[in-house]
Amino acid sequence: MQTAIPCTMMRGGTSRGPYFLATDLPADWATQEQVLLAAMGSPNAQQIDGIGGGTSLTSKAAIVSRSSHPAADVDYLFAQVGIDRLHVDIGPSCGNILAGVGPFAIDAGLVTPTGDETLVRVRNVNTDKLIEVCVRTPGGQVEYEGDTRIDGVEGSAAPVLLNFLDVAGSKTGKLLPTGNVWDLIDGVPVTCIDAAVPMVIIDAASLGKTGSESKAELDGDRELLARIEKIRLAAAWKMGLGDARGKVIPKVALVSAPRHGGTLTSRYFVPDNCHASHAVTGAICVSASALLPGSVSAPLATPVAANGQVRLEHPSGQIDIVLDSALSAKGIEIHRAGVVRTARRLFRGELYVPGSIWNGHHSRAS
Incomplete structure (x- = not known):
């Protein structure tokens, strides 16, 4: 039956x-x-x-x-x-x-x-x-x-x-769960940030990548995936998320300078392979990192539009996020984040x- x-x-x-x-x-x-x-x-x-x-x-x-x-x-x-x-x-x-x-x-x-x-x-x-x-x-x-x-x-x-x-603080209660804008984990500067989803943001160049690689190229680099996972697991403890083995958060993004008129290029991991395009919650978090002074994303990003629109370039194209945010003593305050889907x-x-x-x-x- x-x-x-x-x-x-x-x-x-x-x-x-x-x-x-x-x-x-x-x-x-x-x-x-x-x-x-x-x-x-x-x-x-x-x-x-x-x-x-x-x-x-x-x-x-x-x-x-x-x-x-x-x-x-x-x-x-x-x-x-x-x-x-x-x-x-x-x-x-x-x-x-x-x-x-x-x-x-x-x-x-x-x-x-x-x-x-x-x-x-x-x-x-x-x-x-x-x-x-x-x-x-x-x-x-x-x-x-x-x-x-x-x-x-x-x-x-x-x-x-x-x-x-x-x-801000979707799972950890804080925009910056470690209390720092950036941390050094396994010799790599990262930004641990929690906006819609907890994430570990890494400059692609820190791991020997351009950041413009395709999903297939990244998924085929087993050494890279192992390195990312090592960093992710260590970051999870620092973020108060505990043992992340077998869990999908925190997520990871490799970021780099935009190449097609966007604000930032992102390769989002889910977490053991690269997303074919980009998760919405992940796009919000990566966008927030682009606005955060001192983050690993900030030096790579182009100036954000006056209306708060951030355009992320991903393997399948682009995704636009509009952030209602303001600078604060702690970095930034995010009031809301908008995105159009179908x-x-x-x-x-x-x-x-x-x-x-x-x-x-x-x-x-x-």
Whole structure:
């Protein structure tokens, strides 16, 4: 016997995955984790027995529910599902998958459209942070088609505006978790910063790279990946994140001077391979580092536009972040960060998992 679970498959930004209502999943996390692994087809490099795509960008899931938070309409739990191992990481968030949460919540009846545009207030459960998501809803329906293009995705779609509120200290409680603008780790100057996601920022030249390498070139350099991981693990302790082995945060970015008219070039790691484009939360964090005086990014970045727009160059093109920030005695204060993404509903129906994993009965939450 198999258990049928209502599911909507969506592309959110440059990522893809199933979106679930929390009420359609097991109440206890242990069983929920097993359901997600079975749904995606893990552990298997091709995820052949599930709907995962065999990459970190296509082995993600969103779990959405009504929120009890007074400033939010819905809660969003992001899950990074392991591909070749039995583990689901709910430590970080994902801004790309977030792009589909507003449309999904409206389609699912959790939020009522309010006109040509509907504001969906989202609480990210992973970080306990709030995001305002603006979705086009002409005629009371989510509009998916449009002329907005984002690098890393073919074609165009309707824009989804994400405004991240209070991004500093998403997991550590501090913009600069080590108390320093830069630290020396394994002989390499790095900036440990937490804005939307904890990150370790490294000048690519410090590791013998130009910073303009392709994803394939970086992924093929096993010595480089081992060095990055060594630095990342050491930085995690300094940032108060503990043992990061087997975990995806902190993330890492190699930065360099822009080459195509942008503000900064970034190669974002997830964390054991280079992102094909760039994570949204990672783009916010890298952008914040570009504005931070004394950081490893600051000398490499071109002057930021008066409106706070930072354009990051990545392997698939560019991503624009608009930061509402101000200089302060501690460096910078970031009030909000905005980015435009797109989303598309791919299919809606029932996803099946073995009844031996979950029989469909809801146990009490642990």
